[in-house]
Amino acid sequence: MGDGLHFSMPPPQDVAAMSHLASNDPWRVLSCALANLQQGRFDVSRRLVGLMHETRDAEVWNSCTLLISYAAPYSVIRELEASSERLLEPRRSPNTRRYFCEVLASSAGVWGVPHLIRHYREMEDRDVKAEVETYLSQVLEAEPGPIWRGPQVQWESNELPPPFEESTQKFMDEEYLALLEKTFQQRVSSQKLYEQEALVEAGRLNIREVAQRLLARVCTSAYPDRIDMGRMVLESATGLDCRAFFDDSGRLQNLTAAATIEEFLERGDADRYLPGVRYFFGHRIPS
Template sequence: MRPSYLRHSFLESGYGLHFATPPPADVADLRHLGDQEPWRVLACALANLQQGMFEVSGRLLGLMHEARDADVWNACATLLSYAAPYSVIRKLEASAEKLLAPVEHSPYTRRYFCEILASSAGVWGVPHLISHYRELKDRKVEAEVEYYISQVLEGDPGPISRGPRVLWESNGLPPPFEESTPIFLTEEYLTQLEGTFQELVSSQKLHEQEAIVEGERLNIRAVAQRLLTRVRTGLHPDRIEAGRMLLEATTGMDCRAFFDGSGRLQNLTAAAIVEEFLEREDADRYQSGVRYFFGHRIPD
């Protein structure tokens, strides 16, 4: 059962990567990583990751093998996305098919791997993300993953976020018996994804261990500036949530006030938080293309 000090933690429109209330004094004690209660493991992992103890992220892989609870997987996905070294995420990707092996797994299960690959933003991971998309069989899940891919490859939601073109195929019967079936041009879309990715890698001379966000090498100042524009205008709410998480993860800033208790964006408050960050010039300490968690450089 999720404890009160993790209420709304790991949620983009909640408390993000912070505890809801002060956790127990021994929350970071490594013995909790072996606990049978998944939320104690997650709390311990979060507390250690906030201090730059990135080796604990490997325990999250084991937790995903042990638990088949959606809330636990959501929390694991969030921590892996923003705090795990790429070496750990590569291990997760290598075990993906084993985790997907049960015949009864939900079509949403593969979405977790897409979320982690997209939010961790590794150039190396984009081909894997595209490969997962190719294996999806549920249109609703495909639409969600199209958003993830757009988050990596497009500055603003555009053709990639809209998904493949659709043709309508008639059954050939005369009205009123005629019906049309949508045909999604998936192969054309996959070619578009691969071409866009290769063009970005070539034009920006990206290396596989670098991070790519919204069509460019990760730059936390640019992330904050785009986020500020969006919270002022209310445009692209999904990108606001993703931007908040990336800014919070990188710096450790407390962005819990971005949203009220019902998950509604507090535009003026959010704008003030981002403005203060930009005015302090804190962005200058973060190297472009490199991931950080709570100010600690994530090793790879």
């Protein structure tokens, strides 16, 4: 909600020098990667996967996840996904698995949805599962609905007489997983989606539609998580500076955000972007 995918201050003039990618300082590597990605040099994203293998620092992983999600080619994201189980060792932390879910959801590849569902299936921590349910909804639902709400809950009694009777929650996970699979297949078949296309909010990624939905939501403050997502999708694809959407305390500035989006739409800039195709700062991301 702060600087998004822009530098918070003017970086050093040599920030994009490739020599920085070999630095032992992860923040020098990340800054170099961002500068190059903004210029459409997408090969540097592979270095971010290496950085995740080298360190378990949460802030570094947060930054790597953000850049990989929105700027890495799917070939690089496939490599990350292929190494996910190794990166989860030695502790299979549910919080660690969430990073891979975020990448798969934010990068929005049709090919990645089955992997996202698999990660969800293998989770046990209900709090982390709830976060991933939001990711799944952002990919598969036009508006928050049954997927966003998560699996239904039933209460099961131990069938002892009072005062010994106790009830426990039972989450209907199998029914929920069946809903995910069915919804995904419906989206793919109804829209004839290819696995290398991007799927956002139940439809083929379309930057004009992303901007229009975001405009409607900032005018009403509806669905804050969808506002955050829409901002990141729009900003990452186009390079549009959305830093003024929020004040220093993180509050949405509705009028400022709406004016920025309206100006973008009126300029016709959205017409530059092909449906289903990912871009970063106006550069088409290769598969």
